[in-house]
Amino acid sequence: MKISGVVVLYNPDSGVLQNIKSYIDQIEYLFVVDNSEKVNDLLVAELKKINKIEYKNNFRNLGVATALNIGALKSINKGFDFILTMDQDSFAHPDMIRIMLNNMQEIKNPGIISPHHKNIHYKQYTPASEIEEPDVVITSGNLLNLNAFQDIGGFDENLFIDYVDIDICFRLKLKGYKIYKVNSAILNHNEGNLKTIKILNKTFRPYNHDPLRWYYKIRNYNYIKDKYYKFFPSFFKEEKKRIKNDFLKIILFEEEKIKKMKYAFKGYSDYKNNRLGKFNERG
Numbered sequence: 001m002k003i004s005g006v007v008v009l010y011n012p013d014s015g016v017l018q019n020i021k022s023y024i025d026q027i028e029y030l031f032v033v034d035n036s037e038k039v040n041d042l043l044v045a046e047l048k049k050i051n052k053i054e055y056k057n058n059f060r061n062l063g064v065a066t067a068l069n070i071g072a073l074k075s076i077n078k079g080f081d082f083i084l085t086m087d088q089d090s091f092a093h094p095d096m097i098r099i100m101l102n103n104m105q106e107i108k109n110p111g112i113i114s115p116h117h118k119n120i121h122y123k124q125y126t127p128a129s130e131i132e133e134p135d136v137v138i139t140s141g142n143l144l145n146l147n148a149f150q151d152i153g154g155f156d157e158n159l160f161i162d163y164v165d166i167d168i169c170f171r172l173k174l175k176g177y178k179i180y181k182v183n184s185a186i187l188n189h190n191e192g193n194l195k196t197i198k199i200l201n202k203t204f205r206p207y208n209h210d211p212l213r214w215y216y217k218i219r220n221y222n223y224i225k226d227k228y229y230k231f232f233p234s235f236f237k238e239e240k241k242r243i244k245n246d247f248l249k250i251i252l253f254e255e256e257k258i259k260k261m262k263y264a265f266k267g268y269s270d271y272k273n274n275r276l277g278k279f280n281e282r283g
Helices: 016-021 041-047 064-077 096-102 146-152 164-174 211-228 233-253 257-272
Strands: 003-009 029-034 053-057 082-087 090-092 110-118 142-145 178-189 197-199 202-204
Touching: 003 064, 016 041, 016 090, 029 064, 041 053, 053 064, 064 082, 064 146, 064 164, 082 090, 082 146, 096 110, 096 142, 096 178, 110 164, 142 146, 146 164, 164 178, 164 211, 211 233, 211 257, 233 257
Parallel strands: 003 029, 003 082, 029 053, 110 178
Antiparallel strands: 082 142, 090 178, 110 142, 197 202
16 A cells, blocks of 8 residues: 655744654655745755655645645555645654554545544543544544545635535545544644633633634635535534634633634625635635
């Protein structure tokens, strides 16, 4: 089985290099797709010293979905079977991919094989079994079946960012593919702006996202809800609760509250008017 990888960069710091080195020896080839508006020249110079890396500069932010599609299509052209999809802020344990592949005999018709994600802001739970079949997994650390990728038409570039991972999981499942999570394969995935706040024995975790992220979150949540609610109603009921809780955390703990609300309302307005893709301030 031939395995490539793709990592999407967006205005990264030099620490990203250590994350890449954590999995580069676990795969045959890595496509680094850079959506940065300002390229980190020092990082790029170091990446180009690694002969199993192909660096692709988009010279602007084309969105996560487009960047992932670029890596996947390049992998297909080079004859790879699976692609490891990585965020720039994720760090793989040394045997992550080997452990996922060791379970292949127990896995039927995989669309995605995912590791167990560890995050310093959340308590770790004890999984009920070594292999689970969730409805959705986040993008980072996944082995994506490239035959399945072609079958469903790749990542939805209308989304640009946010819910890109949820959308592809749903489309894979509706096509008969399965999503697996191998709990002994470990990926450290830390969201840069997430904070933990404790007040009166209650724990809050505000995301502190850039206001523009709330445009995409609200627009894309409603976009995929229209497409998939009848198939996955429990996901959307829980997601609605999470969004309400996130707005409460914005009000209580985050800066730029009004701006974030304005972008959220703009996202809903553009959803109603079927405006997708990259945000247009003038739209």
